[in-house]
Amino acid sequence: xxxxxxxxxxxxxxxxxxxxxxxxxxxxxxxxxxxxxxxxxxxxxxxxxxxxxxxxxxxxxxxxxxxxxxxxx
Amino acid sequence: xxxxxxxxxxxxxxxxxxxxxxxxxxxxxxxxxxxxxxxxxxxxxxxxxxxxxxxxxxxxxxxxxxxxxxxxxxxxxxxxxxxxxxxxxxxxxxxxxxxxxxxxxxxxxxxxxxxxxxxxxxxxxxxxxxxxxxxxxxxxxxxxxxxxxxxxxxxxxxxxxxxxxxxxxxxxxxxxxxxxxxxxxxxxxxxxxxxxxxxxxxxxxxxxxxxxxxxxxxxxxxxxxxxxxxxxxxxxxxxxxxxxxxxxxxxxxxxxxxxxxxxxxxxxxxxxx
Numbered sequence: 001x002x003x004x005x006x007x008x009x010x011x012x013x014x015x016x017x018x019x020x021x022x023x024x025x026x027x028x029x030x031x032x033x034x035x036x037x038x039x040x041x042x043x044x045x046x047x048x049x050x051x052x053x054x055x056x057x058x059x060x061x062x063x064x065x066x067x068x069x070x071x072x073x
Numbered sequence: 074x075x076x077x078x079x080x081x082x083x084x085x086x087x088x089x090x091x092x093x094x095x096x097x098x099x100x101x102x103x104x105x106x107x108x109x110x111x112x113x114x115x116x117x118x119x120x121x122x123x124x125x126x127x128x129x130x131x132x133x134x135x136x137x138x139x140x141x142x143x144x145x146x147x148x149x150x151x152x153x154x155x156x157x158x159x160x161x162x163x164x165x166x167x168x169x170x171x172x173x174x175x176x177x178x179x180x181x182x183x184x185x186x187x188x189x190x191x192x193x194x195x196x197x198x199x200x201x202x203x204x205x206x207x208x209x210x211x212x213x214x215x216x217x218x219x220x221x222x223x224x225x226x227x228x229x230x231x232x233x234x235x236x237x238x239x240x241x242x243x244x245x246x247x248x249x250x251x252x253x254x255x256x257x258x259x260x261x262x263x264x265x266x267x268x269x270x271x272x273x274x275x276x277x278x279x280x281x282x283x284x285x286x287x288x289x290x291x292x293x294x295x296x297x298x299x300x301x302x303x304x305x306x307x308x309x310x311x312x313x314x315x316x317x318x319x320x321x322x323x324x325x326x327x328x329x330x331x332x333x334x335x336x337x338x339x340x341x342x343x344x345x346x
Contacts, residue, residue, distance in 0.1 A: 010256070019166040022155065025256025032168050 002046055002053065003028070017041045089312045091305025094265075095145075095274060097153040098257075102267045103249040106153070109275065110146045110246065113139065114238060116282060118194070121231055136285030138294040142278055145301065147242060150249045157252075158244040172252060173244075179251075180243035184236075187243070191235040195228060265307055274300050 003013055003024075010021040019038065026032035034042070034054075043050045097103045117139045156162060157169045158176060165173065277300035284293030309315065 020155075020164065020169065022256050023166050023168045026168060026253065029253075029256070031253040035167055038167060 002048075006046075013045075017045055089305075089308045089314055091301050091308070092148070092152060094304045094308025095149055095270065095301060097149055097249075097267065097271070098255040099267055100250075100252060100254050102271055103150060103153045103252065105271055105275070106146055106149055107246045107249045109278070110143060110150065110242060113143045113146060113278075113282070114242070116286065117143065118235065120286070136282075136291050136294070138278070138281040138285045138291070138297060141294050142282065142297060143238075145297075146278075147245065150245050153255070154245060154248045154252055158248050172248060176244050176248040176251065179247045183243050183247070184240055187239040188236050191232055191239075194235075195232055265304070265311065270304060274304065 003010070008016075010024040014021040014024050017038065018041070023032065027034060039050050039054060042053055046053060097106050117135065120135050120139060151158070155169075157165065157173045162169070162173075274297075277297045281293040281297045284290040284296075
């Protein structure tokens, strides 16, 4: 979602944070848990806190997340 | 991570070769070819080691499919794992290095096991003469019988080759077994489904090995090579590229003409002789 929002390809994001494009795919698919160093690099690149990028549980679907966000407001 | 894969036009189209067309990208496919490679090595060993005939007479008679097959399958696994197992790979990132190190940790005890298995196989396949010998100590008039292994250069070469082949294969094999499915390219051409491709290539390989071992027809390796060429052509076609470039077509044509000429000359010479 984040990568799509920024209109980035895997190659572009991978080049920006210094990993292989395959690793970006593995991160997105949940097949790889990044090191703290890589998590911080992603956090700095997206200018977001780490917990907005990674979570121990899968993120809820976007529609549900936006409804919850509206309810809290 | 909360990003998702999405079609993106940034990736330039790649030229598809037969190597791309047969590269196993899914974990299931890589596992199939890992097992296939191990079976090919066992078949190769069975050809080389023969307790009745001895090692030295067998090495020259190895069917070409048992040389070409393992080389091609190893290359497929190597490409399927993006050569992560290669040490000092300049493009490895932290995930690749972790995967490679994990594979080596598993491969090392497996190599020890295979070395022990090779020693046991060698002990079993050695002719009786190599288990004991009669030696006359210097300046003595009696003959002393000594028991043990008396290995000659052929046996030592075979044992060294056994360890080297498994040592080269195991890191890549373990990696191929453990790595998750490869990430699909964001602009991927639809090619032949992997199970179908594996079945076709596996059948050609199995037919070649069976023909070589049972019917003693060494030329069956060409069926495997033809299957590789066919899959390459299908892969290029599926990606919208010409099956063969004009320049390559000329090279292949000249090569076929040369082979036909050599066979014709050989036939004429043998017929007249």
